[in-house]
Amino acid sequence: MTGKREVKSSVKDEKLIEMRREQMIQGAVKLFKEKGFHRTTTREIAKEAGFSIGTLYEYIRTKEDILFLVCDSIYDEVLNRLSVLAIEDGTIAGLKSAIQQYFSLIDDMSDEFVVMYQESKSLPKDALKYVLKKEMEMVALFEKGLQSCADSGELRIKQEDVKIAAHHVVVQGQMWAFRRWALQANYTIEEYIEVQTDQLFRGLVGE
Structure with a gap:
């Protein structure tokens, strides 16, 4: 697993740091x-988050720190949601459940995904390297x-094809995050999940 990249704060209260940074993330995503x-x-991010620019700089050092926090929060949520599922139980049902959770998370965090990419x-460079490693951890799951x-x-799949799948x-x-503006005219998120998983597994199991 990737070591956590630290964003420095002059505040020592971890719960307060988490709360303030969540406010920053929400405000920044909207503005970005x-x-x-x-x-x-x-200054605009601080205003959108509901506190002063002075308060903002108690929790981050640069605007890039906020962008990093946006990216990191996405991967943390993905990995947290998927890690509790039976994704490695060797059953298609377990894998489908993980895919459904992942797609549903993207629906919940579409703006964050768009901003991140x-x-x-x-x-x-160091923050981008960290984020890309987190992306590969998600693929690895x-x-x-x-x-x-x-x-x-x-599943009927060649060893060399597992990674690309x-x-x-x-x-x-x-x-779904990038094309939702077009897809929602024809699909709900539930219908989109059903179509995508059907197409994927029809090919993999040879039906």
């Missing part, structure tokens, strides 16, 4: 989506689930 990272100021290029199903005989699951989930 509307204006973009570079056109948004830290549009603006992550603005992160410092689905890779393990697919491999478990292949080992149990529930895991990337496929991750990207198809993210497509």
